[in-house]
Amino acid sequence: MTRRPLEILDQALNRKPVIVSLKGGREIRGILQGYDVHMNLVLDKAEEEVEGSLQSFGTLIIRGDNVIYISPSVD
Amino acid sequence: MTRRPLEILDQALNRKPVIVSLKGGREIRGILQGYDVHMNLVLDKAEEEVEGSLQSFGTLIIRGDNVIYISPSVD
Amino acid sequence: MTRRPLEILDQALNRKPVIVSLKGGREIRGILQGYDVHMNLVLDKAEEEVEGSLQSFGTLIIRGDNVIYISPSVD
Amino acid sequence: MTRRPLEILDQALNRKPVIVSLKGGREIRGILQGYDVHMNLVLDKAEEEVEGSLQSFGTLIIRGDNVIYISPSVD
Amino acid sequence: MTRRPLEILDQALNRKPVIVSLKGGREIRGILQGYDVHMNLVLDKAEEEVEGSLQSFGTLIIRGDNVIYISPSVD
Amino acid sequence: MTRRPLEILDQALNRKPVIVSLKGGREIRGILQGYDVHMNLVLDKAEEEVEGSLQSFGTLIIRGDNVIYISPSVD
Amino acid sequence: MTRRPLEILDQALNRKPVIVSLKGGREIRGILQGYDVHMNLVLDKAEEEVEGSLQSFGTLIIRGDNVIYISPSVD
Incomplete structure (x- = not known):
């Protein structure tokens, strides 16, 4: 199965929290509510x-x- | 509910102050009066x-x- | 009232000096005489x-x- | 034989783990599930x-x- | 009077030397002989x-x- | 004789190893198997x-x- | 006389060596054999x-x- 990066973001919308790793070492966690082609993200209930x-x-x-990476599989 | 990043900016216009986190560690707070697709922002009553x-x-x-992130939910 | 970033620049043309904050910590002050969509700026009577x-x-x-930010409201 | 960079990524899909070297010295390993023209990547079973x-x-x-480089030939 | 950034460059062509301030702290002086929309510059009699x-x-x-800035008004 | 940069890459395909100098000081050597307009490269038998x-x-x-530079003329 | 940046590169082709100053402080000298609109360069007999x-x-x-600058006038 092949999956495009933005497709994965689509499947992660409004589900379990995702982890977003940012340049400079920051890491933010929250519910993904939206995104666009630039990987601009909307996180709800965001925490750092x-x-x-x-x-x-x-x-x-x-x-x-x-953004460095987004990890949609937080349990 | 799914919400595009710029849509959130639209809803934050002329309401409670937003926090804007900038590269290099600066953080500016103000009323969002405008923005464009590059996330260029207009802040009124801006404070740092x-x-x-x-x-x-x-x-x-x-x-x-x-801009690193914009937090529209300042109480 | 909603105002696009470049619209604010337009209103600041040839009025009181603006402050331009640059990456690397420099800050330049002058009369805004022109700009373009890249936020390239023309300052007159510029001072640092x-x-x-x-x-x-x-x-x-x-x-x-x-440019980090432009502050058009210098008194 | 000549091979375009994205063609190599295509051949590496859903096979043995690839190593992805990131700016800043991080190195992540996983099964390549997808990519796009920006070299945005989807890794499954990712490990660091x-x-x-x-x-x-x-x-x-x-x-x-x-991304600095992607090494699809991990044995 | 409003003046676009590239218009100013145009007026500075082949006149008194301009000062070009570069990222990293270098400063180069010379006669501006040409430019393009990227602010690529041609300086003649350049000195540092x-x-x-x-x-x-x-x-x-x-x-x-x-380029950080170009100062066309060297006396 | 005038030669475009990508034309040189084309002539270096599948021949003697090239040296690729990367930002951050790394240097990788290998057989050039492919490239595209962004200078994304495919190296075979790559070594560092x-x-x-x-x-x-x-x-x-x-x-x-x-990439900083590519040197196709390794003997 | 006004001269576009790429025009100068064109006149420097296959003549005396040019000096290319690179970000990070490196300086490379060689015969300019080609270039493109991104200022990708081909140098022959390159030396550092x-x-x-x-x-x-x-x-x-x-x-x-x-590239920081290219100096075509090496004597």
């Missing part, structure tokens, strides 16, 4: 672990050029 | 915390390529 | 504070990809 | 060695601009 | 101050993406 | 010298934006 | 001074985005 404690953002729009 | 004190800018045009 | 003293440039063409 | 231990991701979408 | 002494290049083609 | 010992990759797809 | 001694490459294809 900063120095051991969890920061909550609510909704977050991430500009795609910051 | 610099070394503990608040700097006020009035209106600010941010070039989109500096 | 370098190590406490003011350097004057006259006219300056700034390449847009260096 | 972090400080001597193996981190497993399941499916991973890697944004193409982070 | 390196560690206190003046290096002369004759003609120089500068790739536009290195 | 890492800390004095030779690492072999087999086939390698290098993303073009990492 | 590395730690005081001269390294010879023969033909070299330089990817344009590494």
Whole structure:
């Protein structure tokens, strides 16, 4: 089975949280609510672990050029 | 519900302040008055915390390529 | 009221000085005389504070990809 | 025999794991399930060695601009 | 009066030397003989101050993406 | 005689190994099997010298934006 | 006289060596045999001074985005 990158994003919409790894070492987790061809992302219930404690953002729009990878399979 | 990144920006226009996280660690807060497809942003009543004190800018045009994320859900 | 980023630049033309914040920490001030879609800028009476003293440039063409933000509301 | 870069990716789909070397020194291994013209990649059973231990991701979408090289010939 | 960035470059052609500030802190001075939409520049009688002494290049083609600003008003 | 950059790549296909110098200081050697307009490359029998010992990759797809130069004339 | 950047490259073809200054501080010298709109370059009899001694490459294809400037007027 072959699957295009954006197709995987489509299947991850509104399901279990995804992990988004950003350039510079940041990692944000949230429910994927939307995306576009640039990999701009909308995360709902977004959270980031900063120095051991969890920061909550609510909704977050991430500009795609910051993304290293997206991991849709968080259990 | 699925929502495109720019659609979220549209819903955030002229409401509660948004937080804009910039490459290099800067963070600017203000009322979103406009944007375009590059994520160039217009912020009104923009403020930045610099070394503990608040700097006020009035209106600010941010070039989109500096943006890491935009958080429209500031309470 | 919603305002596109380039529209704000248009309103700032030939008025009070704007502040242009550049990548790398430089900050240049001047009268905005022109711009284009890349945010290339023309500043007149441009000035930069370098190590406490003011350097004057006259006219300056700034390449847009260096811009972090433009603040048109200098009083 | 001449082979286009994306053609090689096509031949590597759903076979033995590939190694993906990323900017910043990270190296991720997994089954290539998809790609697009930007070299955005879908890896299944993705794994990364972090400080001597193996981190497993399941499916991973890697944004193409982070890629240095892809090595499809892991035995 | 409103002036587009490339229009200013056009007016600076073959006149007094311009100063070109490059990313990485280099600064080159010369007569502007040509440019294109990428801000690729042709400088004639180009000179750079390196560690206190003046290096002369004759003609120089500068790739536009290195440019921070161009100052056409050298007296 | 004038020769376009991609034309040179074409002449180097499936001949003696080429040296590819990458941003960040890495240098990879191999038989050029393919390329495209972005300078994405396919190297066969690719090798890299890492800390004095030779690492072999087999086939390698290098993303073009990492390339500094390609030297097709290895003897 | 006004001269477009690529026009200058055209006049420098197959003549005296040019100096190519690259991002990261490298400087390569050689006979310009070709170029394209991205400033990808073909240098023949290319040489680089590395730690005081001269390294010879023969033909070299330089990817344009590494170029800071090209100096065609080496005597």
